[in-house]
Amino acid sequence: MCGIIGYAGHRPAVTVILEGLKRLEYRGYDSAGMALIQNRELNVVRAKGKIRELEDKLAFQDPYHATTGIGHTRWATHGLPSEENAHPHPDQEHKLALVHNGIIENHTRLKRELQQLGCSFRSDTDTEVLSHLISQELKRLGDVPLAMSAALQKVEGSYAVALISLNGEGQIWAARHSSPLILGLGQGENFVASDIPAFLPYTREVVFLEDDEIVQITPSSWQVLDGSSLEHRNKEQVHISWDVQSAQKSGYRHFMLKEIMEQPQVVRDCLAGRTDSSRAATLLPELDHLPLPRRLHIVACGTSYHAGLWARNIFQEWAEIPVEVEIASEFRYNRRIIEEGDLILAVSQSGETADTLAGLRQARQLGHRVLGLCNVLGSSIAREADGVVYTQAGPEISVASTKAMCSQMTAMLLLALHWGRMKGVLEESVCRDVLRGLEDLPAILEAELEGMQQTAQRLARKYAWCRSCFFLGRGDHFPLALEGALKLKEISYIHAEGYAAGEMKHGPIALVDPEFPVFALAPDNALQSKLLSNLQEVRTRGGPVICLAPPGLDQDMDDIWEIPAIRDPLNGFLFLSALQLFAYEMAVYLGKDVDQPRNLAKSVTVE
Numbered sequence: 001m002c003g004i005i006g007y008a009g010h011r012p013a014v015t016v017i018l019e020g021l022k023r024l025e026y027r028g029y030d031s032a033g034m035a036l037i038q039n040r041e042l043n044v045v046r047a048k049g050k051i052r053e054l055e056d057k058l059a060f061q062d063p064y065h066a067t068t069g070i071g072h073t074r075w076a077t078h079g080l081p082s083e084e085n086a087h088p089h090p091d092q093e094h095k096l097a098l099v100h101n102g103i104i105e106n107h108t109r110l111k112r113e114l115q116q117l118g119c120s121f122r123s124d125t126d127t128e129v130l131s132h133l134i135s136q137e138l139k140r141l142g143d144v145p146l147a148m149s150a151a152l153q154k155v156e157g158s159y160a161v162a163l164i165s166l167n168g169e170g171q172i173w174a175a176r177h178s179s180p181l182i183l184g185l186g187q188g189e190n191f192v193a194s195d196i197p198a199f200l201p202y203t204r205e206v207v208f209l210e211d212d213e214i215v216q217i218t219p220s221s222w223q224v225l226d227g228s229s230l231e232h233r234n235k236e237q238v239h240i241s242w243d244v245q246s247a248q249k250s251g252y253r254h255f256m257l258k259e260i261m262e263q264p265q266v267v268r269d270c271l272a273g274r275t276d277s278s279r280a281a282t283l284l285p286e287l288d289h290l291p292l293p294r295r296l297h298i299v300a301c302g303t304s305y306h307a308g309l310w311a312r313n314i315f316q317e318w319a320e321i322p323v324e325v326e327i328a329s330e331f332r333y334n335r336r337i338i339e340e341g342d343l344i345l346a347v348s349q350s351g352e353t354a355d356t357l358a359g360l361r362q363a364r365q366l367g368h369r370v371l372g373l374c375n376v377l378g379s380s381i382a383r384e385a386d387g388v389v390y391t392q393a394g395p396e397i398s399v400a401s402t403k404a405m406c407s408q409m410t411a412m413l414l415l416a417l418h419w420g421r422m423k424g425v426l427e428e429s430v431c432r433d434v435l436r437g438l439e440d441l442p443a444i445l446e447a448e449l450e451g452m453q454q455t456a457q458r459l460a461r462k463y464a465w466c467r468s469c470f471f472l473g474r475g476d477h478f479p480l481a482l483e484g485a486l487k488l489k490e491i492s493y494i495h496a497e498g499y500a501a502g503e504m505k506h507g508p509i510a511l512v513d514p515e516f517p518v519f520a521l522a523p524d525n526a527l528q529s530k531l532l533s534n535l536q537e538v539r540t541r542g543g544p545v546i547c548l549a550p551p552g553l554d555q556d557m558d559d560i561w562e563i564p565a566i567r568d569p570l571n572g573f574l575f576l577s578a579l580q581l582f583a584y585e586m587a588v589y590l591g592k593d594v595d596q597p598r599n600l601a602k603s604v605t606v607e
């Protein structure tokens with residue numbers, strides 16, 4: 001999705017903003033731009049394509065000495081990717097310019113009204129409506145915060161906006177509604193951004209803005225106001241523990257590979273302070289104020305949804321809690337029965353996914369309790385839920401989600417153990433066993449990941465020709481098969497489907513031929529023999545089979561990828577890593593843009 005950075009300080013704003021925009025590139029974008037005020041003049045520079053196009057354009061301008069400015073990376077929603085549609089959008093008189101993330105739902109009506117007042121529009125965006133609207137209010141009210149407040153009250157939809165105006169050189173005004181915006185506080189410099197990495201090299205002191213707040217920054221001050229009354233609001237300053245290193249590639253070729261390789265540490269960080277295997281206890285004070293759920297409704301999208309599917313049996317088995325798992329965009333519109341005592345578990349790495357957030361809001365409006373399982377501190381889902389368990393995975397930069405799923409799986413295992421023990425249905429010995437297994441898991445992953453990458457590389461060379469393939473699993477491994485297929489299609493653009501292996505003969509096997517490989521997950525468990533029969537059916541029809549299994553599988557397959565035998569469901573972490581590495585190596589071999597796949601954005605803040 002789009003990215004915003006605003007800077008008011010003592011350094012050259014062009015450099016700070018360009019760097020900030022580069023750190024937001026992972027969100028996905030198709031154009032970029034910047035606005036600066038220098039010598040009582042507003043300068044707006046925009047370019048279609050990558051940030052380097054913007055840099056090239058800036059190189060032809062007079063060097064800017066401005067120390068205040070706003071920048072944006074745009075991911076087109078209204079109007080094609082083009083220079084005219086790129087942000088910032090100036091008003092008619094070129095007295096202010098703004099950048100915007102989100103969607104103005106009533107822009108058609110507002111645009112008509114503004115046109116009747118004589119405004120002419122130069123872009124096809126919903127955003128331009130905002131710059132004209134604020135400009136009109138500024139003429140009427142004479143003051144930026146009053147104008148922003150009046151204009152934003154007429155707007156329906158979601159926004160994070162940052163604005164500079166000739167009315168206040170050296171100042172940036174910003175506001176949010178259902179789209180993230182964070183304040184970064186430095187020494188003699190302040191920032192606003194849609195995401196923390198944008199200003200991370202300069203400061204780790206942040207303030208999270210709430211919906212309908214307006215903020216003003218100057219190099220030496222900041223203030224947050226209520227969006228309608230404009231009364232001053234007291235805000236808590238938070239110290240972020242990530243460093244620049246954790247938001248950089250650290251020698252890896254891609255963020256995706258770095259994030260896959262970080263998974264041992266991700267498991268450790270998620271467990272930190274939350275387990276005591278000697279007492280077979282989980283320590284989750286975040287849950288203290290929430291009653292034991294009678295039933296769980298897991299609501300999520302994409303990879304987070306797969307993590308929820310994976311955890312379903314575990315909650316049912318260990319905590320005897322019935323679980324429904326639903327895609328958030330369906331959850332919102334389907335009729336369902338949620339009863340007193342049920343808990344909604346909103347799973348989201350970013351904590352900003354529009355459908356998951358809307359599901360949370362709808363559930364809360366109906367009086368249901370919601371627990372958020374999020375990675376991003378202070379994100380909307382984390383703030384709006386009745387409680388939050390953070391997955392503590394650190395920043396996930398690659399568009400394709402990897403370590404987030406590993407952390408969600410770890411956190412949901414802890415939740416299942418916690419509720420199972422609380423309810424008295426999970427034996428202490430099982431809890432102790434799992435906790436010890438979890439504590440040993442990082443070392444096992446560490447020992448395996450490099451070898452796995454080599455196998456993935458070899459297999460990628462062998463199978464990169466394929467145009468379609470299946471990923472098959474059964475039981476807990478079926479959601480992992482779905483995830484393997486999602487990873488492959490999103491970064492290598494190879495068509496892939498995940499199936500429950502037992503479903504093959506009910507239709508999909510018709511597709512199998514020598515050019516349609518099947519990737520199977522065959523852990524050593526009660527379902528293995530059934531899965532192997534399904535695979536023999538594939539082989540009989542000439543389909544090549546790659547079988548991911550623990551050592552000792554005595555079967556005739558095209559490729560057997562051995563991974564260590566560890567207990568269910570912890571072996572899921574090894575299968576997951578192998579699937580991620582396979583997708584990664586396929587995409588690298590095919591020369592794809594691994595970290596920023598086409599048509600995708602990191603955080604999907606629109607429906």
Ligand code: F6R
Nearest residue numbers: 302303304348349350353400401
């Ligand atoms: C896939 C991927 C997406 C996200 C989905 C939900 O690799 O990244 O499918 O998992 O958009 O995002 P969050 O977890 O931020 O709600």
